[in-house]
Amino acid sequence: MKYNEEFWNNYADENESRYNEEFAKYVRDLASSLPGVQSILEIGCGTGIDLRLFSDSFQLHGIDLNDHALEIGQKQLPNVNFQKGNITKLPFDDSSIDFVFTHGLMNYLDDDVLENGIAEIFRVSKRWIMHCEKYEKTEKQIDENHKFRNMGEKWLDYKIKFVSDVDLHEDYGQEDTRFTLLKKV
Numbered sequence: 001m002k003y004n005e006e007f008w009n010n011y012a013d014e015n016e017s018r019y020n021e022e023f024a025k026y027v028r029d030l031a032s033s034l035p036g037v038q039s040i041l042e043i044g045c046g047t048g049i050d051l052r053l054f055s056d057s058f059q060l061h062g063i064d065l066n067d068h069a070l071e072i073g074q075k076q077l078p079n080v081n082f083q084k085g086n087i088t089k090l091p092f093d094d095s096s097i098d099f100v101f102t103h104g105l106m107n108y109l110d111d112d113v114l115e116n117g118i119a120e121i122f123r124v125s126k127r128w129i130m131h132c133e134k135y136e137k138t139e140k141q142i143d144e145n146h147k148f149r150n151m152g153e154k155w156l157d158y159k160i161k162f163v164s165d166v167d168l169h170e171d172y173g174q175e176d177t178r179f180t181l182l183k184k185v
Helices: 005-013 023-033 067-076 111-124
Strands: 041-042 061-065 080-084 095-102 126-133 161-167 177-184
Touching: 005 177, 023 095, 023 126, 041 111, 061 067, 067 080, 111 126
Parallel strands: 041 061, 041 095, 061 080, 095 126
Antiparallel strands: 126 177, 161 177
8 A cells, every 4th residue: 555645645634523532532541541651652643633632741752654744743732752754664762662552554554564563563662552443354455545454463473462452442433443452571
């Protein structure tokens, strides 16, 4: 799924319409409740809407490929360290981020990028990893731009513990969305 700048610029402009405050509260409350979480990274952060409810007591980082989305995010959330970056080469040291998460990103990645991205997430994560992605066990194609993912299956070769791998409640996300929380061991 080749990166389409025009598509993602439009996506950034319309990002506010996709904001789900209940989901943002859920991510904030979850990260706040996990032991040892001080630094947080959202990969594929767009304009940072899922980071906006975090207090300044956290070190907040957002990575995205889209310059336009990052500019919007930086204006709206000056306390977040927004960086242009790719999931396959994250600009962080090994085991340096306490809580790493994705929300709707993995569905847009080609399989090889996804596999390399998971390795990078594992590398930079200190302890906690969370995914909220459209789920279908066999990972069939949704449309030309994205496909369902079975994130739990992708992590079986890594030293992790499954904390949760369940369907996300409808108040927090779209239909067919799966919540996966992992603990690095």
